[in-house]
Amino acid sequence: MTNNRKENSFIDLHIHTKASDGTFSPTEMVEYAKSKNVVAVAITDHDTVAGIEEGLIAGKEMGIEVIPGIEFSTEIDDISFHIVGLFVDHKDKTLLELTDQIQNSRHNRAKMIIEKVNALNVGPEITLQEVEEVASGLIGRPHIASIMIEKGYATKMDEVFEKFLVRGGPCYVPRFKLKPQEAVSILAKMNAISILAHPGFIPIGYNFDEFLEDLKKFGLAGIEVIYPTHSPDQRKFFRKLAKKFDLLESGGSDCHGELSGGPYIGRTKITYQYLQKMKDRFGKK
Ligand SMILES: [Zn+2]
Ligand SMILES: [Zn+2]
Missing domain, CATH: 3.20.20.140 (Metal-dependent hydrolases)
Known part of the structure; x- marks a missing residue:
């Protein structure tokens, strides 16, 4: 060329x-x-x-x-x-240590959100394993939301976020940034x-x-x-x-x-x- x-x-x-x-x-x-x-x-x-x-x-x-x-x-x-x-x-x-740290914090955050969802007692229990199964790479709130929809917490993505996962919502956990x-x-x-x-x-x-x-x-x-x-x-x-x-x-x-x-x-x-x-x-x- x-x-x-x-x-x-x-x-x-x-x-x-x-x-x-x-x-x-x-x-x-x-x-x-x-x-x-x-x-x-x-x-x-x-x-x-x-x-x-x-x-x-x-x-x-x-x-x-x-x-x-x-x-x-x-x-x-x-x-x-x-x-x-x-x-x-x-x-x-140094880069790999940092990406590991970010990864772990995502994982811990997902765990904490799930604990909050289950503590609300307004629907069937959800597990970290179920969420991990739908997340192929990085785990995030949309993966938790999709399981929540499956279990009838809400019918749409927007609705799950609005009711539970949005900043300030009952199951919100801030992220390491x-x-x-x-x-x-x-x-x-x-x-x-x-x-x-x-x-x-x-x-x-x-x-x-x-x-x-x-x-x-x-x-x-x-x-x-x-x-x-x-x-x-x-x-x-x-x-x-x-x-x-x-x-x-x-x-x-x-x-x-x-x-x-x-x-x-x-x-x-x-x-x-x-x-x-x-x-x-x-x-x-
Ligand atoms: Zn991008
Ligand atoms: Zn971007």
Whole structure:
């Protein structure tokens, strides 16, 4: 492939697999990317790097560039911020300790929610085992909710959340959350590239200038400008911020496989040039 052709090829720097809440295995995801002529993909599962090894092997076999990544859920003052890390060292001890800690806290949280549900005594008992059976990767509130629906606590997802699981509800248990600064620092320490993901979800009127200036001090490298739900105006706005703070522009589909309407790898048009710029700045091959 000539350089020029590579530059114009499509890539996708934000994808989930079965290792978190996607429906494709890492291998299936790479196969799908190949079928859509996407030449480079980043595996960015929520708070885990468990899918990376399989993805790297599949990528090598199929001639697709696989970038090891992660997506951290972080929070300050009840506002949630997702930080995508690219070029992570998926064998780094500190990273694995952190992902284990997050995993355990999810598990404990699920246990505590289930205890609260059972203590209410308003329906049949539910067990952790039942919930674990429906959760293929990371365990979360939707898995508990689906068992509750099965057992007649409510008829719809919204209703279970509203009645029991919502923040402030009778069975709510807060979650262990990193701060975005912490996620960015951990990534910076391993020379990974940290990206503020889907900034379009951050409430309108948020003080982005102050926030980005602060995160840059911790090593923030980029901002996800190209995202399926970003309007042309939002793209323009975030592109301007990227320029202002000398941040790299990133983009991806946030594909979760067949969840929420289908596989989206390749639907968000982002060219290899974006990845090349990242590699140039961070000395990555
Ligand atoms: Zn996200
Ligand atoms: Zn995501």
